[in-house]
Amino acid sequence: MATNENLPPNVIKQLAKELKNLDETPPEGIKVVVNDDDFSTIFADIEGPAGTPYENGIFRMKLLLSHDFPHSPPKGYFMTKIFHPNIATNGEICVNTLKKDWNPSLGLRHVLLVVRCLLIEPFPESALNEQAGKMLLENYEEYARLARLYTGVHALKPKPKSKTGAISESTTALNVDQTKVVPSSKVPLPAAPLAGSTASKAPGTNSQDQNAVAVLPTEAAVGAAAVQKKAAAAVPAVGKSQVDKKKMDARKKSLKRL
Template identity: 50%
Template sequence: MSSSSNVENLPPQVLRQVSRELCELVRQPPEGIRVIVNEEDVTDIEATIEGPQGTPYAGGVFKLRLVLPKDFPASPPRGFFTTRIFHPNVAVPSVVLCVKCLLIAPNPESALNEEAGRMLLERYDDYCRRARMMTEIHARPAKHKGNSPQSKAVKMAKEKRRTLKRL
């Protein structure tokens, strides 16, 4: 996962606490969130967030990464999505963590992605269509290959990707 680990920089009691908290998150995850623990480096954390129902992100699975800094917990973790997402509070490639609640209730007034924020405020239906399309393209897990309906969906997603690149 990580190319520059901070394990050796953190005090043992902090590492133990982080390990305990990660184990608890794996054992009893918040709804729609899954944490993947790197046993060799607890300062580099991967997680997935399921797109909340009733939002344009429904059906998507968004991967993100949290990196604990050398002076954790004095400084907060850095977080960023590794799955592309169209959202006013997420800027790619900036290092930003958008918690699940922002997927439900975006904050266009503090938009990091100005286009998404403007579209959310001015043309909500267009915003939802674009967010759904990005979710279909980048965050839907692939099921099967071949001539199944899923493979047709993959072909359609590729077409949408090409269309999106032209936007």
């Protein structure tokens, strides 16, 4: 096994460039784990391709670089147990790219993509796992069943994706009808918050909840304004009735004098 100390400087430079590229723009379904102190062992997590018995599983593999890399191909191993014709029970990978078809100009990206494609299209003719190879040719359903079983037992599980749209979900849960929310720009809010008002933001509430709560003081302000308007309208009505009564009393007194 090679280390950074005994790899040629030009190889280290090329590997560093490749690994940086793989880290910044990883191939689809492949995540490379880089050890800056030792480029001789490259780890990668490969997602099981959709539509295959390896779907919903993540398989860890490694590439071991020899001291004369890239003149000789790396050796590939699956560290996660997998039922596959071209992967031995000890994890060794059999693929022509890592053997007779190797070319020093091939990069690590190409090798990793070939290995993932192997999960999509196995080659039972060059099987390292004879049971899997024979089963693939003679009884695919049984082969797929066993491959799925291995995937479910041994493969890593993908991390659940973070939920989005939490605000809209919260709105749905509260049954808030956004069409009935009065824009604050159209209805003036009170200059000071009401005593005990629920409009102040409580810990753990989101902006959508805050908008829903903000409707309450707005409606209170509208109601208060309506009451004040009615009261103002009632005052002149009372005053007018009193004036009319005084006039009637004065007329009655005049009639008595006559």
